[in-house]
Amino acid sequence: MLKHNRDLPKLTCGTTNATLRGPPGPGGCSLAIHGRCETEGPGPLISLGPFPARPDTRPSPPGHRPRGATSGTTETHQHQAGAAGPPGDNGRPGRGRKPNHPHLISSKSLADFLLSLHVPAETDVPVNPFRGVPLTDRDAVLVERLGDRERYPQAAALRAVWAQACAAKAWDGPAMMLHGDLHPGNILLADDGSLAGVIDFGDVGAGDPAVDLAVGWLMFEAGTRHRFMGAFGAAVEGDTWMRARGWALILSTAMLSNSDDNPRMFTVGKFGVRQILDDGLCLQL
Incomplete structure (x- = not known):
């Protein structure tokens, strides 16, 4: 048994959890710990594995391109059990791009995960007052954040x-099952870019599925985001994507306004805002 979380190398740190690398060897795995990473005491360890132990595995920072990669390569993860990160280019098809490129695979597998998750919730599933609610319920907090002109010159x-x-x-359909906090730090990708796991269900609840679809702006650039959206087909209509972009703005500004001590989350928020601005008011569906 591991007595001290500090003995394990940290892969990534979220708002209320950390992902740690388990002991090396055949049984090595990634572990998630619940509880604020730096300010609260150790929380319970939850196994996410087993995954092959890779001492060099680290989450890829946004825009990271591994040695030897060309400008036509999009890298969103760092090998087994790596937390995903925003890509380094727009994921558009080009000469030399392989059809099974990791980032193209991850967009489809993530869409498949959400299609399976977003089913009508049982009546006893709680509603998270901060996620999956009508966007107008979040208006006051967004207006307050955008009042910081230094942080948001594009307000x-x-x-x-x-x-x-x-x-x-x-949203006028049934309250759907929601993850509630879907961003690159909570998405684990395998070597081939396929979805290895989704972690941190601390915000799980029932409501508007648009909140989870916001990951399209938090994780993907325009070309891959369009493929991600297309993978849902008629299951998601235009107004839901419009609300999803609104949720992307809520989540991105939450990261930018509250993550001065967490550079990784700050970077995800910055990436999300840039994607939202690059879209302009014309949302390509």
């Missing part, structure tokens, strides 16, 4: 995106 453009998202048709 006017972001307010326009927010207004468009709030004007989209509200």
Whole structure:
């Protein structure tokens, strides 16, 4: 038994959890620990494995491109059990791109995961008051964040995106099962880019599935995001994607405004805001 979490190398740190590398050897695995990474005491260890032990495995920072990769290569993960990170290019097809490129695979497998997760919730599944609720319920907090002109010099453009998202048709279907905190730090990819696991269900609840679809802006650039959206087909209509982009703005600004002590999460938030601004008001469906 591991008595001290500090003995394990940290792979990534979220708001209320950390992912740690388990002991090396055939039984090596990644572990998740619940409890704030730096400010709270050790929490219970939850095994995510087993995954092959790789001492060199680390989450890829946004924009990271491994040695030997060309400008046409998108890298979103770092080998087994690596937490995903925003890509280094837009994922558009080009000469020399392999059809089974890891990032293209991950967008499809992530869409498949969400299609299987988003089913009508049982009546006893709670509603998270901060996730999956009507966007207008989150208006006050977003307006407050965008009031920080130094942090958000593009506030006017972001307010326009927010207004468009709030004007989209509200979710009128059944409350669906939601992950509630889907971003690159909570997504584990295998070597081939396929989905190895999703962690941190601390915000799980029932509501509007648009909140989970926001990962399209937190994880993918335009070309791959379009493929991700296309993988849902008629299961997700245009207004839901509009709301999803609104949720991407909520989540991105939460990371930017509250992660000065967590560079990885700050970078994910910065990436998300850039993707939202690059879309402009014309959302390609």
